Amino acid sequence: MKYCSNCxxxxxSLIPPGDTLPRYVCDACTTIHYQNPKIVVGCIPEWEGKxxxxxxxxxxxxxxxxxxxxxxxxxxxxxxxxxRETLEEAHARVEISMLYALYNVPHINQVYLLxxxxxxxxxxxPGAESLEVQLFDxxxxxxxxxxxxxxxxTLKVYFSDRRSGSFSFHIGDISPPQSSNKPSNELAQATxxxxxx
Amino acid sequence: MKYCSNCxxxxxSLIPPGDTLPRYVCDACTTIHYQNPKIVVGCIPEWEGKxxxxxxxxxxxxxxxxxxxxxxxxxxxxxxxxxRETLEEAHARVEISMLYALYNVPHINQVYLLxxxxxxxxxxxPGAESLEVQLFDxxxxxxxxxxxxxxxxTLKVYFSDRRSGSFSFHIGDISPPQSSNKPSNELAQATxxxxxx
Numbered sequence: 001m002k003y004c005s006n007c008x009x010x011x012x013s014l015i016p017p018g019d020t021l022p023r024y025v026c027d028a029c030t031t032i033h034y035q036n037p038k039i040v041v042g043c044i045p046e047w048e049g050k051x052x053x054x055x056x057x058x059x060x061x062x063x064x065x066x067x068x069x070x071x072x073x074x075x076x077x078x079x080x081x082x083x084r085e086t087l088e089e090a091h092a093r094v095e096i097s098m099l100y101a102l103y104n105v106p107h108i109n110q111v112y113l114l115x116x117x118x119x120x121x122x123x124x125x126p127g128a129e130s131l132e133v134q135l136f137d138x139x140x141x142x143x144x145x146x147x148x149x150x151x152x153x154t155l156k157v158y159f160s161d162r163r164s165g166s167f168s169f170h171i172g173d174i175s176p177p178q179s180s181n182k183p184s185n186e187l188a189q190a191t192x193x194x195x196x197x
Numbered sequence: 198m199k200y201c202s203n204c205x206x207x208x209x210s211l212i213p214p215g216d217t218l219p220r221y222v223c224d225a226c227t228t229i230h231y232q233n234p235k236i237v238v239g240c241i242p243e244w245e246g247k248x249x250x251x252x253x254x255x256x257x258x259x260x261x262x263x264x265x266x267x268x269x270x271x272x273x274x275x276x277x278x279x280x281r282e283t284l285e286e287a288h289a290r291v292e293i294s295m296l297y298a299l300y301n302v303p304h305i306n307q308v309y310l311l312x313x314x315x316x317x318x319x320x321x322x323p324g325a326e327s328l329e330v331q332l333f334d335x336x337x338x339x340x341x342x343x344x345x346x347x348x349x350x351t352l353k354v355y356f357s358d359r360r361s362g363s364f365s366f367h368i369g370d371i372s373p374p375q376s377s378n379k380p381s382n383e384l385a386q387a388t389x390x391x392x393x394x
Contacts, residue, residue: 003205005198005230010205018325020285021270033202036235037269039308072234073218077301077370078308088217099368102296102310104274111236111275113299128215169366171296173274 006031037109040150041081042069044158045094047119050135051158053142054089057131061147067114067154068092082115090133092124099169101157103150107176112150116167138162149174203228234306237347238278239266241355242291244316247332248355250339251286254328258344264311264351265289279312287330289321296366298354300347304373309347313364335359346371 004011004026011024016032024033044067045052053065068089072081079096086092094117103112126133136142138159146152153172161167201208201223208221213229221230241264242249250262265286269278276293283289291314300309323330333339335356343349350369358364 001202003200003202005200005202005208008200008205008207011202034268035271037271038233039236071231072308074232074234074306075303077303078299079301079368080303099299099366102275104276106272106274106277109271111269169296171276 001033001035004029004031005033035109037106037111039072039078039081040069040110040112041072041078041085042067042112042114043082043086043094043096043117044100044114044154045086045090045092045117045119045124047122047135050137051155052090052092052119052124052133052135054126054130055132055134056129056147057126058129063131064145064147065142066147066151069112069114069151072113078113079115082113082117086117087127089127089130090124091127092133093120094118095120098167100167101154101170101172103153103172103174105150105174114150114154198230198232201226201228202230232306234303234308236269236275236278237266237307237309238269238275238282239264239309239311240279240283240291240293240314241297241311241351242283242287242289242314242316242321244319244332247334248352249287249289249316249321249330249332251323251327252329252331253326253344254323255326260328261342261344262339263344263348266309266311266348269310275310276312279310279314283314284324286324286327287321288324289330290317291315292317295364297364298351298367298369300350300369300371302347302371311347311351 001011001024007026007029009026009028011026013022014025015022016025054068055065056062068086070085072078082096083094086094096115096117098116099113100116101114124133141155157170198208198221204223204226206223206225208223210219211222212219213222251265252262253259265283267282269275279293280291283291293312293314295313297313298311321330338352354367
């Protein structure tokens with residue numbers, strides 16, 4: 001941020017009186033511009049033991065597989081956002097059954113909220129941001145071609161829960177990739193605070 | 198938003214190509230400025246059947262009672278944010294035990310995440326944003342002097358869960374206050390999507 005979105009004057013970064021963190025502050029109009037994490041809402045669309053995934057047609061991670069998910073918009077609920085993203089990315093209609101996972105991704109200022117949803121029909125097809133959409137059972141999941149660590153972690157606990165016969169809410173943190181010569185998809189080191197917090 | 202925070206030129210609101218919603222767009226530097234909901238993180242601090250509440254020293258709702266809560270900051274996890282807010286507002290140290298409730302408040306673009314936390318000691322005192330902090334048992338809760346409907350809803354399900362002997366995660370929506378002659382604290386009409394979604 002370089003300029004005040006309220007008056008167009010240059011801003012500077014300082015800790016306002018009574019605050020503890022630096023903010024962008026406008027000397028001209030005194031506006032304090034707070035910057036906060038964004039929410040990513042998504043869905044695990046289910047159909048007869050399989051789940052629907054999307055191959056990304058956009059950057060980042062063009063060509064890799066993901067669950068339908070995207071930024072929550074103003075004026076919508078998290079559940080509405082998950083349903084909308086599933087419709088936009090996979091033209092798939094779902095009925096949400098539960099909030100399944102929350103992942104903190106603090107190094108990129110994101111919080112993921114992933115819901116389980118039952119597909120209402122099989123009339124799915126790629127949306128504008130997807131190259132293809134496909135149902136996968138556990139053995140077919142393209143583990144080496146997943147777009148995001150949040151998706152990897154979600155699928156790991158999902159299939160683990162399915163094998164145990166009981167789905168419970170999961171919460172965890174995704175830490176930044178560490179510098180390493182390993183391929184980045186080997187760096188999926190989410191620290192689960194608690195399996196059932 | 199009136200000016201581009203990147204280059205200081207005036208912005209205008211339009212639906213960018215490929216998008217579905219109006220955004221503030223800068224013609225000069227082509228930046229699209231997305232605006233998204235904020236996360237409020239908070240805590241129900243527990244001690245021997247009582248919970249710790251704060252009486253607000255700031256607007257909005259100066260003088261009314263709330264749970265320690267505030268906006269999630271960049272670079273922190275939701276759990277870290279809840280612990281920080283509890284420390285800032287009540288000088289209280291807690292150990293988080295579970296994510297207890299998520300409330301969508303779409304008309305003000307907020308998502309509340311409220312955790313249960315065990316107080317580690319009784320050395321609490323008002324923080325800069327609190328007039329007083331106090332432990333309450335259920336019969337003492339100042340129901341007529343609560344600051345926010347999210348707090349009211351959280352406390353309602355919390356004490357209901359306690360009576361039933363089982364705490365489970367809750368998710369719900371808080372709808373905008375309706376025009377009415379009733380006092381605003383009579384308008385706590387959260388629609389719970391599901392008691393256990």
